Amino acid sequence: MKPMERMQGVDEETVAQWRRDFPILEERVYDAPLVYLDNGATTQKPRAVIEAERAYYEHDNANVHRGVHLLSQRATDAYEAARARIACFLNAARQEEIVYVRGTTEAINLVAQSFVRPLAKPGDEILVTAMEHHSNIVPWQMVCEQTGAVLKVVPIDESGALDVEAFERMLGERTRMAAITHVSNALGTINPIRRLVAAAHARGVPVVVDGAQAIAHVPVDVQALDCDFYAFSGHKIYGPTGIGVLYAKAERLEAMPPWQGGGDMIRTVTFEKTQYNAIPWKFEAGTPNIAGAVGLAAALDYVSGIGIEAIGAHEADLLAYATQAIQHIPQVRLIGTAPDKAGILSFVFGDVHAHDVGTIVDRCGVAVRAGHHCAMPVMQRYGVPATVRASFALYNTRGDVDALVQALTRVREVFGA
Known part of the structure; x- marks a missing residue:
């Protein structure tokens, strides 16, 4: 060689x-x-992440929000500081545009069920690419089954590159969502997200980007990309498993109904009516992965320190x-x-x-x-x-x-x- x-x-x-x-x-x-070359499945964790989670459990462990005791306040501060750190890493306009989820899969399902399903009608179209992970195919198939919408697939060429001109041609008046991977997990292809988003928006089509394989490898600026939604998993960027992020433009989140009901996503509850919490908390039902959020923030600090x-x-x-x-x-x-x-x-x-x-x-x-x-x-x-x-x-x-x-x-x- x-x-x-x-x-x-x-x-x-x-x-x-x-x-x-x-x-x-x-x-x-x-x-x-050990020669570890399975980073597309999950990355290993630096000491900074391991120590951040351990420090949380040793010193601050408590449930977040509404607690009046000191540990709850410290846990809440760390949890919300992590949200602000994620927003900064993605260059989101507001930290309220960051929704905690378990990972990319849950984020895409949230968008599918809360944003697209209420809008889709029989004959409407959802556009995906031929290189998508199952997590960016199956949720849309489920919406199609539930609403009568149709799944359309943009082809790729022999090299694994997306047919961008076909993507642009396939955008139509009945396209309700374009769901695109930023980086293919099976091929490594990097898609031209800014061009694809611009083409979709020119036709009034919102875009969700699966960023699971991109987040640790290429700079992600959601305002520059102008995507409506961007999803990634913490464990793909040297953070813990079981924590992930859905970025969404604030106006999209405001218009979406909650996907799950329970504690912490409410303002008031009576047997007659429930008033939901503000964004992003109306999408975060139940006790969250607090330690995971703390660990993810530490991972983003680590990556940012290197560049x-x-x-x-x-x-x-x-x-x-x-x-x-x-x-x-x-x-x-x-x-x-x-x-x-x-x-x-x-x-x-x-x-x-x-x-x-x-x-x-x-x-x-x-x-x-x-x-x-x-x-x-x-x-x-x-x-x-x-x-x-x-x-x-x-x-x-x-x-x-x-x-x-x-x-x-x-x-x-x-x-x-």
């Missing part, structure tokens, strides 16, 4: 310093050093290096070769099933994802049952890529490929 020049801005010592922030990278797997641009440059270098290395392995076919990609490398290995590849690679200490990646229509588009996916994060190195390549050599030995 011909050596590649390292991209400017991130040196090996800096990456080594980042790696020291993640305790789990000291683990060994089958007596080999999304620096992380993106480092991951781009890894992707280029890995792409060149993988292409030199006989019988490997890359799935997803769009010119604008984030740090995701999907491939198939001859006739060897992805699960078998993933299992053998795991025995070499390398963690990758093998399967359909909750994107079965993508697999059908390329005529494969599954792919192997290596996905990169700030703490990965070229040495990790080399370990993957070496593990794939073992696959060739086992299967005679």
